Amino acid sequence: xxxxxxxxxxxxxxxxxxxxxxxxxxxxxxxxxxxxxxxxxxxxxxxxxxxxxxxxxxxxxxxxxxxxxxxxxxxxxxxxxxxxxxxxxxxxxxxxxxxxxxxxxxxxxxxxxxxxxxxxxxxxxxxxxxxxxxxxxxxxxxxxxxxxxxxxxxxxxxxxxxxxxxxxxxx
Amino acid sequence: xxxxxxxxxxxxxxxxxxxxxxxxxxxxxxxxxxxxxxxxxxxxxxxxxxxxxxxxxxxxxxxxxxxxxxxxxxxxxxxxxxxxxxxxxxxxxxxxxxxxxxxxxxxxxxxxxxxxxxxxxxxxxxxxxxxxxxxxxxxxxxxxxxxxxxxxxxxxxxxxxxxxxxxxxxxxxx
Numbered sequence: 001x002x003x004x005x006x007x008x009x010x011x012x013x014x015x016x017x018x019x020x021x022x023x024x025x026x027x028x029x030x031x032x033x034x035x036x037x038x039x040x041x042x043x044x045x046x047x048x049x050x051x052x053x054x055x056x057x058x059x060x061x062x063x064x065x066x067x068x069x070x071x072x073x074x075x076x077x078x079x080x081x082x083x084x085x086x087x088x089x090x091x092x093x094x095x096x097x098x099x100x101x102x103x104x105x106x107x108x109x110x111x112x113x114x115x116x117x118x119x120x121x122x123x124x125x126x127x128x129x130x131x132x133x134x135x136x137x138x139x140x141x142x143x144x145x146x147x148x149x150x151x152x153x154x155x156x157x158x159x160x161x162x163x164x165x166x167x168x169x170x171x
Numbered sequence: 172x173x174x175x176x177x178x179x180x181x182x183x184x185x186x187x188x189x190x191x192x193x194x195x196x197x198x199x200x201x202x203x204x205x206x207x208x209x210x211x212x213x214x215x216x217x218x219x220x221x222x223x224x225x226x227x228x229x230x231x232x233x234x235x236x237x238x239x240x241x242x243x244x245x246x247x248x249x250x251x252x253x254x255x256x257x258x259x260x261x262x263x264x265x266x267x268x269x270x271x272x273x274x275x276x277x278x279x280x281x282x283x284x285x286x287x288x289x290x291x292x293x294x295x296x297x298x299x300x301x302x303x304x305x306x307x308x309x310x311x312x313x314x315x316x317x318x319x320x321x322x323x324x325x326x327x328x329x330x331x332x333x334x335x336x337x338x339x340x341x342x343x344x345x
Contacts, residue, residue, distance in 0.1 A: 108253035111223040119212035162245040
């Protein structure tokens with residue numbers, strides 16, 4: 001696998017938005033009234049971090065839209081814009097060469113990895129073998145245990161690609 | 172007429188439910204064969220948080236395993252800022268001990284490349300600990316050898332196992 005782009009964490013830049021993200025997108029606090037549907041419909045124009053990688057079937061762009069802890073859970077929203085010559089859509093496991101992408105959060109200070117949570121029925125609370133629209137942003141959502149209050153940021157690991165470092169956790 | 176037909180169909184499908192709804196119904200009629208209780212699944216939080224540093228003590232000594240995902244930049248032997256701070260704390264504990272530092276990778280990539288990367292990573296940890304005052308250090312890269320978890324299960328990729336295998340081990344006498 002070749003890596004062909006720097007991972008940019010726009011939210012960490014002092015100027016806010018110097019890497020193409022609007023200044024308010026990074027870690028603006030959400031009000032308690034924020035409806036849940038807010039994270040279900042991701043706006044690919046508002047990103048905390050973004051990068052492009054070469055995947056098994058083509059280049060894809062990946063962006064972190066939000067990472068929000070509420071109560072004991074945290075929700076991560078990504079947008080994935082895949083490219084695949086001659087295709088209009090593709091299942092995740094085909095696009096990524098046999099497996100749907102595995103996403104985790106890494107807390108490098110407390111040395112913990114947060115996996116997507118499962119319920120007692122064995123269902124994973126996150127995007128799985130989605131049918132991606134090729135050439136368009138696809139919203140992916142994942143639920144994790146919320147990191148402790150004193151954790152301000154974590155790394156977001158998408159499959160075996162370089163992680164997004166220091167992604168702020170909104171609370 | 173439609174209501175009557177619907178009631179008949181419901182009675183046929185859910186005899187227990189109809190019996191329960193009618194006062195004075197025959198109690199000998201069995202309960203519904205269908206489990207109508209709502210299913211509420213619990214969210215398993217504890218199982219979703221994995222420690223990235225583990226310590227194992229045996230009679231032979233102590234082994235500390237630290238995930239490479241927090242020690243190094245991606246596909247590199249450069250320490251992350253968080254790793255440097257963590258190694259500084261470990262160095263105090265390791266002073267005066269003979270320490271074997273082992274580097275390990277997962278099974279992705281060419282074995283020769285993995286051995287070379289794991290050796291560079293072990294060397295980096297050795298150099299950092301030595302800079303912090305630890306002595307008696309040796310470093311060796313094992314590549315993808317000696318996995319602590321399966322890289323594949325039934326021929327399918329096992330990302331969680333591979334993540335455990337990307338590590339550095341510090342083995343010392345006490």
